[in-house]
Amino acid sequence: MYSISLLNAVLAIVCLSVSTFVVIGVTDSEDDNHRVIIGYNRIMMSEPQNETYIERIRKNCGARMCLEIVNRTRTVWKNGTKIVPIYKCRDGYKELNGVCTPICTNDCEYGTCVAPEHCECFVGYASDENDLRNCNPVCDGCEHGKCISPNICTCNDDYQWDADQNKCDPICESNCPNGKCIAPNKCACNENYHLDETLNSCMPECKPDRINGQCISPNRCQSTSP
Incomplete structure (x- = not known):
């Protein structure tokens, strides 16, 4: 005992x-x-x-x-x-949890903190060149707009989204017949047409100019005389 x-x-x-x-x-x-x-x-x-x-x-x-x-x-x-x-x-x-882990002050949204103030971004995002803590979405194109998530843009004012071309196209109120809208309300005319800045529309050209007639298509006139 x-x-x-x-x-x-x-x-x-x-x-x-x-x-x-x-x-x-x-x-x-x-x-x-x-x-x-x-x-x-x-x-x-x-x-x-x-x-x-x-x-x-x-x-x-x-x-x-x-x-x-x-x-x-x-x-x-x-x-x-x-x-x-x-x-x-x-x-x-x-x-x-007993492990020393890196600190990223913005919590590394859209990525993983792999080193102090350095994020490794998820697929579809890329590191901001000026701030490695930020991961920005990547869009193919998105000119004249803002990339808000991978391959999704919001267009600037006076632009509209073209889903087929995956880009922001300018808006022309006249729709630019016989031409192409190259900037908001600015047309570039096809060959043998010229821009009527008052109408913001492409008008046909007739050479030489016809008197007492109306140019209805390139080098084609319609008489206006009685």
């Missing part, structure tokens, strides 16, 4: 082993986990160790007594000191 009580007392002491903080030296050394060592803990502890010992057992060897030597193993507790480094995350990193 006495030996059992003593063993329990020893185990209780081991469970309450004392840790003492000792700063042996501060270093700026880094590891692959984005940590730096800022000091050390010296821990006073007891650890179990296996120990081999010899046990001599008396045996009856018939007319005489003899000894049998047996090797046995037992667990003993030995006091020792363990030096444990103290880490902190490098600048630009924070601890999350």
